[in-house]
Amino acid sequence: MDRTNELTLPASTSWLADADAQAVCDAIRQGGHNIYFVGGCVRNAILGLPDSDVDMSTDAIPEKVMDLAKDAGLKAVPTGIEHGTVTIVSGGKGFEVTTFRRDVETDGRRAVVAFSDSMREDALRRDFTMNALYADARGRVIDPLGGLPDLLARHVRFIDDPQARIREDYLRILRYFRFSAWYADPHAGFEPEALAAIASNITGLETLSAERIGAEVKKLLAAPDPAPAIAVMRQIGVLNTILPGSDDTWSTMVVHFETLLDAPPDWRLRLAAIGGADVAHRLRLAKVDAKHLELLKESAFGSQAIAEVAYRHGSDVAKAVVILRACMSEQPPSLAVLESIREGAEARFPIRAVDLMPQYSGAALGQRLAYLERFWIDSGFTAGRDALLRLPEP
Known part of the structure; x- marks a missing residue:
């Protein structure tokens, strides 16, 4: 039997107080069907954590969901109708509404499902008990599998x-x-x-x-x-x-050093610390993430001063490089490095290409700019514009 009345979420819960979400619930309920918020949004609301995706589950079949949404003046999009999912657009926001389902066949990667009118059957096909929690439009939590005690105990348990x-x-x-x-x-x-x-x-x-x-x-x-x-x-x-060839030796140190430097959690830094062979390919990283990962590794193993790293790549990258270098030495970073990072990140090279024209052009212009920038960086970002322009040829 489904366990109800064990807990009622406050009306101020963001998705309960959302008039657009409630409009979706009203559309389905007015057609004589039940609809519930389900999964991550319920779990996180109970724990007092930031919102997860707002998903809904219903005993109405997908075609009925679409009809009821249209009857209520809402747009319905069959985003995954063969799997039971319809996206209802309310107030410009999309809400995924999925019909109760049960697994008919699975192969370890995907499942063949059949629609159901049973919340318990729907809950049984989920992964962990803490994710098999439902809440009606008033915030009353329904717990068909006894997942609420697990959630409150912070116990991740398979169903x-x-x-x-x-x-x-x-x-x-x-x-x-x-x-x-x-x-x-x-x-x-x-x-x-x-x-x-x-x-x-x-x-x-x-x-x-x-x-x-x-x-x-x-x-x-x-x-x-x-x-x-x-x-x-x-x-x-x-x-x-x-991740063949990976090593978690630095994982604990990375988290500790992030806290020490007041750096936010950074999955790319942590992945760089773990390492492994052909990481970007094995995880199918986006090009921007793969490039960032390489930048962290090259900078960490390079000899560039941290102030220059901050100047060229920003303070977040510089902090990540400091953390990786600290892991290599197995020594916590000095907080004094934060001042170097700040100075580098705020530094602005005072010379522009136009300042060197027409005396220099083409490749010679690029070489002269690079020479002056190198001199300026080595001066601790202190050399002024006039002094740089007066520098003789190397």
Whole structure:
């Protein structure tokens, strides 16, 4: 039996107070069907965390959802209608509404589903008990699988049999560690049954696309402190499966040094610290992220002064380089480096190309600019414009 009235969210909860979201609920309910907020938005609201995506679930089939939305004057887009998902546009915002489903067949990467009118069946196809929570339009939480106690205890637990949940979608191996990093009680440790199931299904990770693995790794590394989860991933063989040649030795230091320098969590810095072979390809990183990763590694192992790194690439990159260099030396960075970073990031080269024309042009102009900039950087950014223009040829 579905457990209700265990908890009611405050009316001030952002998505409960959202008139556009409520308009979607009203459209479905006026047609005689039930609709609920589900998953991450409910989980995060209970924990008092920032909003996750606002998803909804209903006992109405997709075609009925579209009809009811149109009857209410709302736009309905069949974004994933074969999987039960319709996007309803209300107040210019899109809300994904998905029909209750049950799995008919799974192959570890995708599932064949059938529509259902049972919330419990819908909940059973989810991954963790803390994600199988629903809330009606008034904020009353409905807990069909007993996930609320797990959530309040910060316990990441697979629904029913971990082996079965993992074999339905092997990405759940990575999701387990990502959710542990974000939501688990850091002092509770990891559930032995879950780790055993993961260890016996690691080869399933090789069937997943690089895009899916990369997306999960980025979310994991963006957690406040992913180091404990990464350490367990390494211990049971997950880390080396997705990133051969990686090493989590620096993970804890990176998080500590970020805090020391008041640097925000940076998944690219943490990925650079872990390393591995052909990382950009294995995680299918965007070109801008792959380029940033290479910049961090080249700068960390290079000899460029940190003030110059800050001047050329900004304070965030400079802090990341300081952290990587500190990991190499296994010594915390001096806070005095923050002043060097500030000076470099705020420095502005006082010479423009037009200042050297027409005396210099083409390649000679570029060479002269580079020479003067080098002199100016070596002066600690203190050499003035007039002094630079008077410099003789090298």
